[in-house]
Amino acid sequence: MSEKNHNVSRRQFLTYTLTGVGGFMAAGMLLPMARFAIDPVLQVGAEGDFIAVAEVDELTEEPQRFDFSFEQEDGWYTSETTNTAWIYQEGDEIVALSPICTHLGCTVNWEGSDDYPEHFYCPCHFGLFEKDGTNVPGRPPTEPLHRYELEVRDGTVYLGRPEPQI
Numbered sequence: 001m002s003e004k005n006h007n008v009s010r011r012q013f014l015t016y017t018l019t020g021v022g023g024f025m026a027a028g029m030l031l032p033m034a035r036f037a038i039d040p041v042l043q044v045g046a047e048g049d050f051i052a053v054a055e056v057d058e059l060t061e062e063p064q065r066f067d068f069s070f071e072q073e074d075g076w077y078t079s080e081t082t083n084t085a086w087i088y089q090e091g092d093e094i095v096a097l098s099p100i101c102t103h104l105g106c107t108v109n110w111e112g113s114d115d116y117p118e119h120f121y122c123p124c125h126f127g128l129f130e131k132d133g134t135n136v137p138g139r140p141p142t143e144p145l146h147r148y149e150l151e152v153r154d155g156t157v158y159l160g161r162p163e164p165q166i
């Protein structure tokens, strides 16, 4: 009776080894690309997140600064992020504006300059915005301050993402 030959030739060994290593390397490259491609699908919940920022009772016609914190996930890393909104109420309308200057991203302040009462002022390049966030012509910013998505539930103001006004 003949004994089966279980020896692997050098050629077969190299073929199996290279196929295995090649497959492993290909998977290492393709999996991150696949995850990147479907990442928005995996984060469906994040886009609709609104954060409680203020009580309607404490709002006035004058914009007030509200700071709020939330956990931000970036891949595997979670960090505590703090944002700011300038919020005011005029009649039935509640407005929440981003403090980020639309010129180069400095922070604007309500009545930040004694020379410009009733305006948002950016000290970096003298940017000026009306109360509703409209940029004053002739100044560096060329678009209005971004406005937060906003919901009111049970007397509490919830903010989503700041969106461009134009």
Ligand code: FES
Pocket (backbone or CB within 6 Å): 101, 102, 103, 104, 105, 106, 122, 123, 124, 125, 126, 127, 140, 141
């Ligand atoms: S960054 Fe605000 S005016 Fe330039």
